[in-house]
Amino acid sequence: xxxxxxxxxxxxxxxxxxxxxxxxxxxxxxxxxxxxxxxxxxxxxxxxxxxxxxxxxxxxxxxxxxxxxxxxxxxxxxxxxxxxxxxxxxxxxxxxxxxxxxxxxxxxxxxxxxxxxxxxxxxxxxxxxxxxxxxxxxxxxxxxxxxxxxxxxxxxxxxxxxxxxxxxxxxxxxxxxxxxxxxxxxxxxxxxxxxxxxxxxxxxxxxxxxxxxxxxxxxxxxxxxxxxxxxxxxxxxxxxxxxxxxxxxxxxxxxxxxxxxxxxxxxxxxxxxxxxxxxxxxxxxxxxxxxxxxxxxxxxxxxxxxxxxxxxxxxxxxxxxxxxxxxxxxxxxxxxxxxxxxxxxxxxxxxxxxxxxxxxxxxxxxxxxxxxxxxxxxxxxxxxxxxxxxxxxxxxxxxxxxxxxxxxxxxxxxxxxxxxxxxxxxxxxxxxxxxxxxxxxx
Ligand SMILES: Cc1ncc(COP(=O)(O)O)c(C=O)c1O
Numbered sequence: 001x002x003x004x005x006x007x008x009x010x011x012x013x014x015x016x017x018x019x020x021x022x023x024x025x026x027x028x029x030x031x032x033x034x035x036x037x038x039x040x041x042x043x044x045x046x047x048x049x050x051x052x053x054x055x056x057x058x059x060x061x062x063x064x065x066x067x068x069x070x071x072x073x074x075x076x077x078x079x080x081x082x083x084x085x086x087x088x089x090x091x092x093x094x095x096x097x098x099x100x101x102x103x104x105x106x107x108x109x110x111x112x113x114x115x116x117x118x119x120x121x122x123x124x125x126x127x128x129x130x131x132x133x134x135x136x137x138x139x140x141x142x143x144x145x146x147x148x149x150x151x152x153x154x155x156x157x158x159x160x161x162x163x164x165x166x167x168x169x170x171x172x173x174x175x176x177x178x179x180x181x182x183x184x185x186x187x188x189x190x191x192x193x194x195x196x197x198x199x200x201x202x203x204x205x206x207x208x209x210x211x212x213x214x215x216x217x218x219x220x221x222x223x224x225x226x227x228x229x230x231x232x233x234x235x236x237x238x239x240x241x242x243x244x245x246x247x248x249x250x251x252x253x254x255x256x257x258x259x260x261x262x263x264x265x266x267x268x269x270x271x272x273x274x275x276x277x278x279x280x281x282x283x284x285x286x287x288x289x290x291x292x293x294x295x296x297x298x299x300x301x302x303x304x305x306x307x308x309x310x311x312x313x314x315x316x317x318x319x320x321x322x323x324x325x326x327x328x329x330x331x332x333x334x335x336x337x338x339x340x341x342x343x344x345x346x347x348x349x350x351x352x353x354x355x356x357x358x359x360x361x362x363x364x365x366x367x368x369x370x371x372x373x374x375x376x377x378x379x380x381x382x383x384x385x386x387x388x389x390x391x392x393x394x395x396x397x398x399x400x401x402x403x404x405x406x407x408x409x410x411x412x413x414x415x416x417x418x419x420x421x422x423x424x425x426x427x428x429x430x431x432x433x434x435x436x437x438x439x440x441x442x
Contacts (some may be wrong), residue, residue, distance in 0.1 A: 001189070005011065005024050005036075006022060006024070010061070010415070012313035016438050017406055018083040020404075020406050021399065021404060022034045023039075023041065023371075023404075024036045024037075026353055028043070028051075028055035028056055029054070029056055030054035030055060030056075030057075030420070030422060031043060031054055031055075031419060031420055031423055031427055032055070033055065033420065035243065037154040038220055039402065040402060041399075041402045041403065041404050042082060042402060042403050042404065042418075042419070042430070042431055043055065043328075043404050043420075044131035044338055044403060044404055044405050044417055044418065044419045044431055045404050045405065045406045045416070045418060046243055046272075046418050046419060046420050047183065047276060049213075049245045049250060049271050049272065049357075049418050050271040050272055050275075050276055051053040051272075051275060051276055051420055052249055052250065052271075052272035052275070052314070052316060052318075052323075052420055052421050053058075053220055053270075053272075053275055053317050053321075053323060053421060053422055054275075054313055054420045054422045055180075055420075055422060056307075057275055057314070057317060059313045059316065059317050060274075060277075060310045060313045060317070062251070062313070063307055063310060063312060063313035064277065064306050064310050065312075066309065067082055067305050067306045067308075067309035067310075068306055070305070071305050072304075072305060072306055073141070073301075073304065073305065074184055074303075074305060075301075076205030076278070076298065076299065076300070076302050077239040078254070078306075080305050082305045082306075082308035082309040083103065083303045083305065083308045083313055083326055083420055084313060085308075085432060086303075086309075086311045086312050087101050087103075088280065089311075089312055089315045090283070090311070090315065092315075093254040093255075093315060093361075094254070094255065094267065094283050095254075095257060095258055095263045095267075096263030096285075097234045097263075097285045097286065097287075097314075098263070098264075098266075098267055098283040098284055098285060099283070099285070099286065100283070100284055100285065100286050100288075100289035100290075101281050101282065101283050101442070102117075102279070102281065102282040102289075102292075102297060102302070103279065103280070103284070103299075103302045103308070104280045104302035104303070105278045105279065105280060105299070105301050105302055105307075106134075106242035106270060106278060106280055106297050107136050107141075107242075107245075107268065107270035107271060107280055108134070108136025108137055108138040108141040109136075109138070109280055109299075109302070110244065110268040110269065110270055110281060110282050111135045111136050111138075111140070111141040111144070111207070111242060111244070111268050111279035112136075112138055112140045112141055112437050113206070113238075113268075113282045113297055114205075114207070114240050114242075114282050115127060115140050115144075115204075115207075116270050116297055117266060117284065117289075117292055117297070118204040118205035118238045118240065118266060118378075119204045119205075119219045120293075120296055121238075121288055121291045121409075122204040122205075122236070122237075122238060122369075123293060124200045124201070124202050124203055125161045125162060125202065125204060126161050126162075126198045126203040126204060126255040127144065127159075127161065127162050127163070127164055127203070127204055127205050127206075127207065128162075128163045128190070128193070128198075128203060128205070128206040128207070128210075128237075129144035129146070129162055129163070129164060129165075129206075129207050129208075130146075130164065130166070130167040130207075130208055130209070131146055131164055131166050131167050131174050131215075132146060132147055132167050132212055132215030132216060132218075132410065133145060133147060133167065133207075133208070133209060133212070133242075134209070134213055134214035134215055134310065135207065135209075135214055135242055135244075136244075137151065137161065138198075139155070139158065140159055142155060142159035143159035144159075144162060144207060144327075146164065146215075147214040147215040147410065148410055151345045152385075154214070154388070158344070159235070161198075161250060163193060163197055163198055163203075165186070165189060165190040165193060165206075166186040167186070167187050167212055167215065167218065167220070168184070168187075168218075168220040168221055168224045169212055169215070169218035169220075170221065170380065171218065171350045171352070171357065171361060171380060171381045172216070172218075172381055172382070173186070173272055173351070173380065173382065174186065175189065175383060175410075176288075177380075178380045178382070181220070182251060184221070184223065184224060184343055185317060186224070186225050187224055187228070190228075190231070191231070191332050192222070194235070194320070199253045200234075200236075200237060201235065203235065203237045203328035204237070204238060205228050205237060205238040205239070205240045205265075205266070206228065206237055206238075206240065207218050207241075207242055207278065208220075208225075208228070208240070208241060209239040209241075209245070210225070210241055210246050210251075210255075210256035210257050210260065211241050211245075211246050211251065211256050211260070211283050211353070211354055211357055213244075213246065213408070214243035214245075214409075215273055215408070215409065215410070215424070216359060216361070216408060216409040216410070217352065217353055217357060217408060217414055217416055218352065218359070219352050219353060219354055220260075222259075222260055225257075225260040225262050225431060226260065226261070226262060227349060227374060228262075228320060228396055229263075229264075232265070234266040238265040238266055238288070239257075239262075239264040239265050240264060240265070240266040240267070240268065240410075241255070241257050241264035241267045241268070242267075242268045243255045243256060243257070243268060244268055244269065244270040244280070245265050245357075246271045246354075246357065247267075247270075247271070247272065247273075247322050248269065248273055248278060248314075248318075249272065249318055249326070249327055249355075250272065250355060250356060250357050250418065250421075251322055251327075251331075251353075251354035251355035251357050251409075252324055252325075252327045252328030252354060252355030252356065253324060253328075254324065254344025255269075255356070255381075256354060256357075257265065259354055265285065265288060265415045266281075266282060266283070266284045266288065266351070267282070267284070268280065268281070268282055268284045268300065269282075269283060271316065272312040272314070272406070273311050274307045274308075274311040274314055275282075275310055275313075275314045275442040276306040276310075277304070278301075278304065278307055279303070279304065279308065279310070279311055279312070280302075289383050301387060305409055311343070318421065319371030319421070325423070326422070326423075327347050327355045327356045328355055328421075329425070330356065330419075330423050330424070330425055330428045331353070331354070331355040331356045331357075331358065331427060333428060334356075334358055334362065334428050334432060335343070335351065335353060335358060337432055338351045338358065338360060338432070339351050341436060345439050345440075346365065346366070347361065347362050347387060347390055347439070348360055348361070348362065348439070349361045349363030349381045349384050350381055350438055352415070356417070356418055356420075356421060356423070357416075357417075357418055358416070358417040358418070359408065359409075359414045359415070359417075360414065360415045360417070361381065361386070361389075361409070361413060361414045362386070362387040362390045362391045362394070362413045362414070362415070363384035363385060363386060363387055363413070364384065364385040364386075364387045364390075365384060365385075385413035386412075387413050388407070388411055388412045390413075391407055391412065391414070391415060391442060392413065393438075393442040394435070394438045394439055394442050395407065395415065397437075397438035397441060397442060398434055398435060401434045401437070401438070402434070403431050403434045405417065405435070415435075417431075419431070
């Protein structure tokens with residue numbers, strides 16, 4: 001049955017689209033996936049950071065069904081309640097004055113819209129993005145994406161006037177520095193760019209992921225983000241936070257920028273917003289949004305009534321069940337445990353993250369290096385070799401034991417722990433047990 005379906009799929013779909021597992025799902029509920037051949041898995045990938053309140057949450061199903069009985073599609077011809085009510089609810093979750101919205105369907109689409117908004121309002125063309133960033137696959141979003149050159153192969157020329165600053169990914173510093181002594185060279189680099197490559201008054205926006213997602217689950221230093229905010233304000237550059245992966249409770253707060261006490265000018269939201277129904281949003285201030293003139297952007301499917309109803313139910317569930325607190329609590333436990341494990345297993349070069357967005361970077365030690373004992377605790381992986389093979393064996397073992405984890409990073413040597421916010425302490429302990437056993441055995 002399983003092979004038959006996969007064989008049929010392979011004849012029908014382009015190989016460009018890669019699947020992380022060969023599981024064929026029969027049923028999905030909460031944290032769990034049941035395959036057609038009767039195996040049950042804990043989905044610690046959350047359907048690529050999307051099923052933040054679990055698969056098929058009953059409240060969301062109920063709201064979507066009710067909406068389907070009323071209207072499924074509007075195509076911007078008429079107004080409907082779910083869209084307006086979702087915007088009102090979303091306003092309660094977004095930081096600062098980010099309380100005007102544009103709804104679309106996917107993360108990439110929201111990023112495209114955010115770029116257009118920034119260029120339209122500032123009348124400037126330059127965009128600064130970061131090394132290792134992932135912002136999506138459409139041509140504009142892809143032009144900002146450098147998590148791997150593979151995604152960009154054969155698509156050049158991409159969008160012009162995109163400039164690249166080094167992401168403050170300290171464990172693998174792009175400038176080869178040690179975070180304890182560097183004095184934020186990467187921020188100095190950004191400032192230099194504004195003198196040598198593009199004048200600040202030609203830059204429409206700087207777009208950043210508050211925690212680097214596909215590029216490696218790296219958390220930037222607090223001071224970097226604070227300085228970045230100041231710099232943007234000083235030069236009238238819009239700061240765009242791409243919260244597509246970090247948003248909607250993933251890090252234990254509604255949005256990851258809250259950890260840094262920073263409010264961007266524009267924010268992109270998708271993935272977790274509607275529990276898997278296609279929906280994304282651009283959020284900005286009234287002042288900025290009001291300058292985006294009628295007809296400057298549009299959509300046929302964006303803000304679909306059913307997706308919006310699902311979005312309302314998702315927000316209500318996160319609030320009612322206090323899922324942000326749960327994500328922070330369960331995430332803290334996991335982080336402490338994994339950091340402790342790191343002391344026992346030198347192959348775990350770095351453990352980092354916020355809330356339920358945790359990355360574990362596997363490394364080998366170069367033969368010339370001192371014994372692992374002496375290296376432990378260092379905050380740079382500069383001299384350590386990414387260990388993709390080890391990661392693959394750990395993932396395979398976890399998968400056999402019913403735990404789905406996926407990887408990220410340019411070297412594919414980082415495991416992501418990103419379970420839904422509903423994950424209980426008991427479930428997290430069970431997952432860590434499987435993971436530790438895999439690391440030990442491999
Ligand atoms: C930070 C970030 N931005 C944008 C995207 C693109 O989202 P989508 O795949 O919905 O187009 C992703 C997807 O992983 C992402 O992580």
